[in-house]
Amino acid sequence: MTATIESPRSSRTQQHSRFNFEKWGWIYMRASGVVLIVLIFGHLFVNLVAGAGVKAIDFGFVGGKLSQPFWQIWDTLLLWLALIHGANGMRTIVNDYAANPLVRRIFKGALLASALLLILLGTLVIYTFDPCPAGSPAELLPSFCAAK
Amino acid sequence: MPEKSAGALAAPMPDKKFPLPRISAPRVPRGTLYRGREGMWSWVLHRITGVAIFFFLLVHILDTSLVRLSPQAYNAVIDQYKTPIMGLGEAALVAAIGFHALNGLRIILIDFWSVGTKHQRLMFWIVIGLWVVLMAGFLPRQLIHIFGGA
Numbered sequence: 001m002t003a004t005i006e007s008p009r010s011s012r013t014q015q016h017s018r019f020n021f022e023k024w025g026w027i028y029m030r031a032s033g034v035v036l037i038v039l040i041f042g043h044l045f046v047n048l049v050a051g052a053g054v055k056a057i058d059f060g061f062v063g064g065k066l067s068q069p070f071w072q073i074w075d076t077l078l079l080w081l082a083l084i085h086g087a088n089g090m091r092t093i094v095n096d097y098a099a100n101p102l103v104r105r106i107f108k109g110a111l112l113a114s115a116l117l118l119i120l121l122g123t124l125v126i127y128t129f130d131p132c133p134a135g136s137p138a139e140l141l142p143s144f145c146a147a148k
Numbered sequence: 149m150p151e152k153s154a155g156a157l158a159a160p161m162p163d164k165k166f167p168l169p170r171i172s173a174p175r176v177p178r179g180t181l182y183r184g185r186e187g188m189w190s191w192v193l194h195r196i197t198g199v200a201i202f203f204f205l206l207v208h209i210l211d212t213s214l215v216r217l218s219p220q221a222y223n224a225v226i227d228q229y230k231t232p233i234m235g236l237g238e239a240a241l242v243a244a245i246g247f248h249a250l251n252g253l254r255i256i257l258i259d260f261w262s263v264g265t266k267h268q269r270l271m272f273w274i275v276i277g278l279w280v281v282l283m284a285g286f287l288p289r290q291l292i293h294i295f296g297g298a
Contacts, residue, residue: 033252040245053293054229054238059219079209086202093195118209125216133218140219
């Protein structure tokens with residue numbers, strides 16, 4: 001005696017075999033979150049606590065930091081990880097509250113566009129930055145510019 | 149006699165006419181992770197702080213990008229941060245980041261630690277405690293920077 005099992009009327013959904021975007025988004029939030037705790041508290045400590053606070057921050061201070069490869073890499077990681085973490089979090093909130101499909105598309109499009117634009121802008125600034133621009137008053141520049 | 153045995157069972161009730169027992173739902177739902185208590189409020193605070201930090205980040209990338217333009221342009225904008233109101237805003241930003249970071253670690257423990265969900269409520273109060281310690285360390289320094297002389 002053999003039992004016949006009919007074929008399912010609908011084919012198996014393809015989602016499980018493909019790249020699972022939501023799963024990797026979920027993992028990304030946790031992995032980047034842990035790294036961001038180190039990067040952001042380091043950033044806050046160096047900029048707001050260790051020195052004389054925000055009053056000490058000017059072009060000379062930022063120029064001095066961004067002329068060192070260590071802070072270039074630190075700030076690049078901070079820029080990419082934080083902006084993608086933030087944009088993905090905002091995407092979750094848009095999914096929760098924007099019920100209208102068109103409104104949702106507009107918000108998520110704006111999030112994607114602004115994140116891509118700012119990552120591109122920030123990365124270009126970090127790697128094309130000149131701490132000693134020609135023709136600028138010496139008192140505004142980092143102290144090492146005088147030696148050049 | 150059945151009436152008597154029923155009366156014995158209902159002994160704690162003062163009324164002898166067998167009043168209907170009143171069943172009322174608890175005012176706050178119990179036994180859920182996200183409704184009504186620490187679980188929900190940590191979620192609300194995580195959202196609010198997250199949105200606030202995101203919008204600050206957008207502005208912060210734009211203002212820092214001015215270093216590429218000219219020293220004068222960057223200094224003119226960063227000087228706007230050096231006022232008492234912005235200093236207090238900075239303190240609020242650090243408070244938001246501190247909560248978001250500590251509660252983020254709590255979320256990771258809820259997800260990956262075998263007894264994370266069991267202790268999520270206690271972990272919320274540990275988050276609040278660590279946050280108070282963090283702010284107690286940061287705030288005096290920040291207030292001296294904002295209001296301290298020179």
